[in-house]
Amino acid sequence: MVLAPDKKAxxxxxLGFTISPHEECGxxxxxxxxxxxxxxxxxxxxxxxxxxxxxRDAMALGIDRAIHLQTDxxxxxxxxxxxxxxxxxxxxxxxxxxxxIFFGNESADAGGYQVGLRVAYAxxxxxxxxxxxVKVEGANVRCEQDTGAGRDVYVMxxxxxxxxxxxxxxxxxxxxxxxxxxxxxxxxxxxxxxPEQNLKPVExxxxxxxxxxxxxxxxxxxxxxxxxxxxxxxGIA
Amino acid sequence: xxxxxxxxQTLSIARAWGELHSVRxxxxxxxxxxxxxxxLQRAADDLHVSxxxxxxxxxxxxxxxxxxxxxxxxxAANVIAADIAGSVTRQRWGGSLLENAELxxxxxxxxxxxxxVHITEGPAPSTVDVKxxxxxxxxxxxxxxxxxHIDPPGGGVSLAEAxxxxxxxxxxxxxxxxxxxxxxxxxxxxxxxCSRVVTSAGWRPHSDQVGxxxxxxxPDLYIACGISGATQHMAGCKGAKKxxxxxxxxxxxxxxxxxYSVVGDxxxxxxxxxxxxxxxx
Numbered sequence: 001m002v003l004a005p006d007k008k009a010x011x012x013x014x015l016g017f018t019i020s021p022h023e024e025c026g027x028x029x030x031x032x033x034x035x036x037x038x039x040x041x042x043x044x045x046x047x048x049x050x051x052x053x054x055x056r057d058a059m060a061l062g063i064d065r066a067i068h069l070q071t072d073x074x075x076x077x078x079x080x081x082x083x084x085x086x087x088x089x090x091x092x093x094x095x096x097x098x099x100x101i102f103f104g105n106e107s108a109d110a111g112g113y114q115v116g117l118r119v120a121y122a123x124x125x126x127x128x129x130x131x132x133x134v135k136v137e138g139a140n141v142r143c144e145q146d147t148g149a150g151r152d153v154y155v156m157x158x159x160x161x162x163x164x165x166x167x168x169x170x171x172x173x174x175x176x177x178x179x180x181x182x183x184x185x186x187x188x189x190x191x192x193x194x195p196e197q198n199l200k201p202v203e204x205x206x207x208x209x210x211x212x213x214x215x216x217x218x219x220x221x222x223x224x225x226x227x228x229x230x231x232x233x234x235g236i237a
Numbered sequence: 238x239x240x241x242x243x244x245x246q247t248l249s250i251a252r253a254w255g256e257l258h259s260v261r262x263x264x265x266x267x268x269x270x271x272x273x274x275x276x277l278q279r280a281a282d283d284l285h286v287s288x289x290x291x292x293x294x295x296x297x298x299x300x301x302x303x304x305x306x307x308x309x310x311x312x313a314a315n316v317i318a319a320d321i322a323g324s325v326t327r328q329r330w331g332g333s334l335l336e337n338a339e340l341x342x343x344x345x346x347x348x349x350x351x352x353x354v355h356i357t358e359g360p361a362p363s364t365v366d367v368k369x370x371x372x373x374x375x376x377x378x379x380x381x382x383x384x385x386h387i388d389p390p391g392g393g394v395s396l397a398e399a400x401x402x403x404x405x406x407x408x409x410x411x412x413x414x415x416x417x418x419x420x421x422x423x424x425x426x427x428x429x430x431c432s433r434v435v436t437s438a439g440w441r442p443h444s445d446q447v448g449x450x451x452x453x454x455x456p457d458l459y460i461a462c463g464i465s466g467a468t469q470h471m472a473g474c475k476g477a478k479k480x481x482x483x484x485x486x487x488x489x490x491x492x493x494x495x496x497y498s499v500v501g502d503x504x505x506x507x508x509x510x511x512x513x514x515x516x517x518x
Contacts, residue, residue, distance in 0.1 A: 001330070001333060001334055001468055010334075020450075021433070021450040022450060077311065078311075078312065079305075079311050079312075082306075106298075106314075108330065108331075108449065108450070108469070109329060109330060110329055111314060111315060111328065111329055111330070111331065112312075112314055113298035113299070113301075113302055113312075113314040113315075113348075114298075114301075114302035114305060114306070114312050114314070117299070117302040117303055117305075117306050118302070118305070118306040120306070121303070121306035121307055122306070126271075126380045126381045127381065128381055129295070129299045129302075130295050130299070144387070145295075147295075148395075148397065149389060150386055150387050150388045150389040151386070151387040151389075152267075152268065152383045152385075152386055152387075153383065153384050153385040153386070153387060154381060154382065154383060154384060155384050156380065156381060157380070165450070166443060166446075166450040166451070167436075167443030167444070167446070167450075167451075170436070170437070170439060170443075171437075197341075198310075198311035198340070198341045198342060199311045199312075199313055199338055199339075199340055199341075200338055200339045200341065201336050201337070201338045202336075202337045202338055202339060203336075203337045204329070204334055204335065204336050204337075205334070205335045205336075205337070206333075206334060206335070207332070207333070207334070207335055211494075212480065212494060212495060212496050213496070214492065214493050214494075214495055214496065214497070214498050215496065215497050215498070216497075216498050216499075216500070217481075217497050217498065217499050218499060218500075219499065219500040219501050220500075220501045220502075220505065220506070221501065221505040221506055221508075221509035222509075223499050223501065223506065223509075224506070224509035224510045224512065224513040225513060227481070227497075227499065227510050227513070228510065228513045228514055228517065230481070230497055231425075231458070231514075234457065234458065234478075234479055235457070236400075236401060236425060236457060236458050237424070237425055237514055
């Protein structure tokens with residue numbers, strides 16, 4: 001990982017952006033639920049102008065419309081991100097609540113583990129986190145959480161909030177017609193004001209430590225003898 | 238908070254601090270995270286604490302985020318160092334990057350990243366005042382509660398616990414290509430893993446995925462076959478004692494992040510290693 005000169009961000013000039021894995025599974029699940037049961041799906045993100053590409057990607061997968069809470073690219077902590085999302089949801093819900101709101105369990109970059117729960121509390125809705133299974137059953141949602149030793153099951157009444165993890169489903173690839181439709185789907189943009197940050201990044205660093213010294217064992221299939229000898233040295237096989 | 242009576246470990250920590258306030262988790266069993274957050278909130282208020290810590294596990298982060306949400310306080314997850322003024326160092330990108338940050342709050346809410354802090358001896362033991370700390374629970378805080386548990390499918394050691402993991406990446410080429418990976422894993426008594434590109438292609442289930450959004454592993458030996466070594470993958474396998482990388486591209490990032498490297502086509506190298514193991518048995 002390469003840091004920007006001020007050490008406050010990653011050097012992203014040569015990087016591409018994509019929907020993070022957890023969120024991509026949330027988008028896919030929402031699309032599947034609407035395909036099976038009808039209704040409307042909306043995708044929302046808070047991010048810089050370029051984030052519009054990820055909103056179009058989500059619409060290419062089948063989401064009906066998008067809301068962009070546009071920032072100048074500066075980082076928002078979990079508390080202010082959640083507050084901005086709550087404000088946007090309240091405006092959208094003038095005509096009634098969303099039955100189910102999906103979040104990624106934690107963002108790939110900041111890893112704050114809190115936005116979905118903060119939104120749920122503000123909207124006074126139940127929330128289960130880290131889900132690998134989500135099934136709408138009538139007026140309830142059945143939630144399966146991977147505990148590392150099987151799965152815990154929760155059942156919540158709708159409307160509810162869930163945060164999901166990669167592995168919930170296998171997201172589809174957007175089709176070419178899907179991409180063309182996405183370009184014409186409605187996208188609304190607003191510019192929330194970033195409040196004072198209560199979790200304020202000062203500086204980033206790459207973890208130190210000696211790292212590993214790599215020993216080249218050789219090349220091609222003839223190296224097998226040396227590899228198995230190494231297994232023995234470290235007590236394997 | 239614990240199941241049943243306080244454990245010896247908890248008591249020894251409490252002796253260092255002088256006072257123990259104990260909540261028996263079996264009073265809120267099965268797991269009900271909103272109820273736990275409400276008890277933590279009440280305890281923190283009554284005891285006027287300046288900081289609340291939890292383990293940075295799935296459940297620890299979940300309960301702390303609920304506590305943060307219900308008290309309107311900021312929360313710093315996966316912290317590896319902190320002082321009482323609110324200066325924290327925390328993990329980002331699954332631990333691939335560290336962030337120094339200011340946590341501005343009258344009460345610090347912090348979860349501690351797993352395996353990141355060394356435990357040191359505390360001060361000499363003093364008397365422990367074990368207080369039961371149970372409050373009446375609001376039924377609203379019991380809406381989210383575990384209703385049922387599904388046991389994992391049986392069969393062998395889990396990926397997270399395996400001593401040897403043999404992983405395949407894009408270089409394996411197909412679902413069928415994993416036969417040679419499975420063979421080597423079987424000979425070494427290990428488990429098969431894979432990179433994210435493999436699960437996205439549908440070649441292996443997500444439960445086999447090693448990485449930031451898959452399983453984090455710490456085997457004695459990790460063999461990465463045809464895996465480039467993206468940051469998100471390395472976040473899942475950096476806990477391995479030894480890493481062997483097999484890759485046709487000597488410039489692949491993993492070839493300088495591993496302990497041992499072999500340059501070559503995994504379709505030739507992996508079966509040759511399996512044959513060599515068989516020959517010596």
